[in-house]
Amino acid sequence: MKKKKLNTLFSIREDIPKSWYFAGIIFTFIFFFAAWNVLSLMKLVDEVFLPTPVEVLATLLQSLADSDYxxxxxxxxxxxxMGFLLACIIGIPLGIMAGTFKFAESFILPMSEFIRYMPAAAxxxxxxxxxxxxxxxxILVIFIGCFFQLVLMVADDTNRISKDLLSASYTLGANRLQVITRVIIPAMLPKLLTTMRLIMGWAWTYLVVAELVAANSGLGYSIMKAQRFLDTESIFVGIIVIGLLGLIIDRCFAIANKKLFPWAEGGSN
Structure with a gap:
């Protein structure tokens, strides 16, 4: 029985019992906070640089009780x-064009490939x-950080649609516009939502960079201000809040994907 359970646990891409899955999540968090406690309480790391979890939690609750925060x-x-929506409004149509027409690909993708390696901070x-x-x-800093990656990923999502599907639509009498609006776009929507989910994660990673631009408000500004005064608890709080916001939005995308496209592979991720 034990051998069977181990085989199930280490089977490639096979489902495991939900209780095991949640046990793994709980163990990971317990291990993380235990290691943090050991490092901070035993003074293995100076408390100026690594406050205890209790101190961070107290600062978090204090911050959330403040309406200004x-x-x-x-x-x-x-x-x-706003940066994410602007990237989607411009980038998704361009990505679809690049993935649909080779002439559009020659104009759009090489430049996007070139610029995406340039750091947004530059x-x-x-x-x-x-x-x-x-x-x-x-907003433009976040837009630049997301836009070129989004174009490339949407083009790739579009390009993955089977040519057999397109041939079948032509056989049934669809014209070029109908193939785009009734075949290509509906077929790529599940992957597109997953792509948008990933890009939203990148948008949050660019937030602190964006708020370096003469900011006097925002979570990134709060983190930078705390860093100047060695207020490490507030730095941790800012990072945790950004992580929680990103996680909530990520879960919203995952749930939307599951509800809207339950038939699609990965729709339940």
Missing amino acids: WGEIGISVYRVF FIPLIMVWAGIGETAK
């Missing part, structure tokens, strides 16, 4: 969503010249 959260959420001086130091500049 919720304002910082709201500002950061606004910046992330564009900050140019963005400040072009857009000033207001909200537009911060």
Whole structure:
């Protein structure tokens, strides 16, 4: 019996009992916080650099009880969503075009491949010249960090659609526009939602970079301000809050994918 259970546990891409899955999650978090406690309580790391989990939790609760901190959260959420939405509005149509027409691919993909290796932070001086130091500049940093990756991934999602499906639609009398709107786009929607889910994760990673642009509000600004005063608890709190917000949004995407496209492979991820 034990051997059978071990075989099940280490079977490639096979489901395991939910109780085992959740046990793995719980064990991981317990191990993480236990290691953190050992390092901080035994003074193996200076408390200035690694506060105890209790101190971080107390600071977190204190911050969440402050309405001003919720304002910082709201500002950061606004910046992330605006940069993400702008990238989607422009990038998704371009990605679909590049994945559908070879002539569009020749115009769009090489440049996107080239620019995506440039760090978004390197564009900050140019963005400040072009857009000033207001909200537009911060949104543009997130947009640049997401846009070129999104175009490439959407083009790849589009290109993965079987040519047999396209041939069948032509056989049934569909014209070029109908193939795009009724075959290609519906067929790629499950993968597109997964791609958007990944890009949203990147949008959150660019938040702190975006809030380096002459910011006086937001979670990234709070982290940088805490760093200047060696307020390590507040740094941890900012990182945890960003992680929790990203996790909540990620779960929303996963649930939407499961509900909208239950038949698609990976739709339940």
